[in-house]
Amino acid sequence: MAEKAKMIVDKDFRISKIDKRLYGSFIEHLGRAVYNGIYQPGHPSADEEGFRKDVLELVKELDVPIIRYPGGNFVSNFYWEDSVGPKDQRKKRLDLAWRTLETNEFGINEFTKWCKKANSEVMMAVNLGTRSITDALNLLEYCNLDTDTYYADLRRSHGDKEPYGIKTWCMGNEMDGPWQVGHKPAYEYGRLAAETAKAMKVMDDSLEFVLCGSSNVEMPTFPEWERITLTEAYDYVDYVSLHNYYGNRSNDTADFLAKTQDLEHFLHSVICTCDYVQAVKRSKKQINLSFDEWNVWYHTMDSDNEKMALKPWDQHPHLLEDHYNFEDALLNGLILITFLKHADRVKIACLAQLVNVIAPIMTEDDGPAWRQTIFYPFLHASKYGRGYALFCPLSSGKHDTAKHSDVTDIDATAVYNEEQGEVTIFAVNRNTEGDVEFSADLRSFEGASVIEHIGLAGYDMKAENSAGKENVAPAAFKGYTMDNGVFETILKSCSWNVIRFKV
Numbered sequence: 001m002a003e004k005a006k007m008i009v010d011k012d013f014r015i016s017k018i019d020k021r022l023y024g025s026f027i028e029h030l031g032r033a034v035y036n037g038i039y040q041p042g043h044p045s046a047d048e049e050g051f052r053k054d055v056l057e058l059v060k061e062l063d064v065p066i067i068r069y070p071g072g073n074f075v076s077n078f079y080w081e082d083s084v085g086p087k088d089q090r091k092k093r094l095d096l097a098w099r100t101l102e103t104n105e106f107g108i109n110e111f112t113k114w115c116k117k118a119n120s121e122v123m124m125a126v127n128l129g130t131r132s133i134t135d136a137l138n139l140l141e142y143c144n145l146d147t148d149t150y151y152a153d154l155r156r157s158h159g160d161k162e163p164y165g166i167k168t169w170c171m172g173n174e175m176d177g178p179w180q181v182g183h184k185p186a187y188e189y190g191r192l193a194a195e196t197a198k199a200m201k202v203m204d205d206s207l208e209f210v211l212c213g214s215s216n217v218e219m220p221t222f223p224e225w226e227r228i229t230l231t232e233a234y235d236y237v238d239y240v241s242l243h244n245y246y247g248n249r250s251n252d253t254a255d256f257l258a259k260t261q262d263l264e265h266f267l268h269s270v271i272c273t274c275d276y277v278q279a280v281k282r283s284k285k286q287i288n289l290s291f292d293e294w295n296v297w298y299h300t301m302d303s304d305n306e307k308m309a310l311k312p313w314d315q316h317p318h319l320l321e322d323h324y325n326f327e328d329a330l331l332n333g334l335i336l337i338t339f340l341k342h343a344d345r346v347k348i349a350c351l352a353q354l355v356n357v358i359a360p361i362m363t364e365d366d367g368p369a370w371r372q373t374i375f376y377p378f379l380h381a382s383k384y385g386r387g388y389a390l391f392c393p394l395s396s397g398k399h400d401t402a403k404h405s406d407v408t409d410i411d412a413t414a415v416y417n418e419e420q421g422e423v424t425i426f427a428v429n430r431n432t433e434g435d436v437e438f439s440a441d442l443r444s445f446e447g448a449s450v451i452e453h454i455g456l457a458g459y460d461m462k463a464e465n466s467a468g469k470e471n472v473a474p475a476a477f478k479g480y481t482m483d484n485g486v487f488e489t490i491l492k493s494c495s496w497n498v499i500r501f502k503v
């Protein structure tokens with residue numbers, strides 16, 4: 001007999017309105033993310049500005065409301081002035097983060113235009129590695145001000161009359177990491193971030209700032225880093241960042257799919273640390289979370305490190321081009337479910353990254369753009385995961401894995417889109433050994449009817465997509481019933497499920 005799992009979806013049990021920026025992403029000057037990714041003049045699909053239209057179409061399909069730029073590690077040695085104005089006068093630079101030659105042919109002027117075409121907002125990171133308050137202020141003036149002053153005039157002289165109106169600003173990147181150019185100890189970074197945000201707020205009080213949290217949960221300085229930096233910067237920032245990448249180096253699918261337990265622990269610890277500092281400060285202000293780098297990343301790590309060591313200073317080399325498989329897509333679905341369950345605190349999240357570099361979208365230099373396996377859970381969540389995150393009690397069987405215990409077979413949550421009159425359940429069966437009989441009680445939504453049950457199931461764990469060959473793509477699932485407000489079906493072993501209801 002199959003295992004059973006039961007869920008209650010009630011319209012009054014609302015966790016929070018979902019911030020649409022939960023479906024953000026990230027473009028870094030790294031590998032082929034920009035060059036031969038979003039920008040490739042001369043490619044048959046390039047538009048008049050050199051932007052690949054095939055890529056833009058896929059980005060629009062994902063409906064990404066905000067995109068972090070220009071890094072990542074890249075930003076910590078970035079001279080933004082080199083990336084604006086007439087292209088023939090732009091300086092070539094060494095990018096120390098990825099040991100690459102940066103031509104600056106594509107920069108802030110181009111990215112802001114590209115984002116408009118992609119229907120996305122820019123989330124801009126400032127360089128707090130090798131630079132400081134002055135440069136952040138100059139960049140802000142260039143981007144956002146309409147004054148008759150040097151940098152605003154400079155932008156206008158570059159043909160961009162209207163300010164870019166960038167609202168969300170990252171105070172550097174992964175400043176806790178010894179690998180970061182200009183890495184700083186917590187107190188020093190906390191002071192710099194506080195003073196930078198304070199000065200930027202004088203220019204524009206409506207901006208929101210993201211403080212660098214830990215680069216990953218394994219950092220030896222976690223969570224003291226958060227406590228110390230927030231103690232310095234609390235009054236000036238709105239979010240603390242979290243980054244984490246996952247991998248399956250031990251080739252143990254069950255344990256890999258249990259890794260959202262670690263993510264839960266990470267989120268819980270950061271939320272507690274924010275709230276601890278709030279309590280110490282007797283502050284009324286709550287700090288929320290910006291999980292601005294998340295994904296699976298391990299397939300190419302070793303070969304990339306070798307490449308950067310042996311052959312530095314190439315232009316847009318193939319770096320971090322992980323080819324994702326089916327189990328990676330399942331983990332991404334589980335991560336998205338976890339974020340939705342914490343939608344009251346996780347307001348921004350960026351799938352890292354968007355094109356070619358650990359990305360859902362890949363390009364062939366001389367060919368088409370194509371969708372990786374991980375494209376689909378993100379697509380579904382972005383498309384159907386808008387509205388209110390619901391708190392859904394769930395009973396499910398559990399199992400143990402090599403490094404995790406009491407792992408629920410089913411992880412699931414639901415979103416209520418009041419405007420559209422729709423409820424969507426997102427569910428993963430991460431039991432590698434069996435199907436699960438699943439029921440969802442939607443009786444609080446009188447007259448609810450099933451629109452569709454779609455998802456990914458039945459693939460080899462290592463199945464991948466490639467240009468022209470989508471081995472892993474969503475299918476419609478049959479075999480469900482809906483009686484008196486109760487939905488029942490079988491969730492296949494190792495499956496991603498999206499169950500949509502009209503309510």
Ligand code: AHR
Pocket residue numbers: 028071072073074173174215243293352353
């Ligand atoms: O996304 C790739 C890299 O991962 C980013 O540059 C950095 O912030 C993180 O370590």
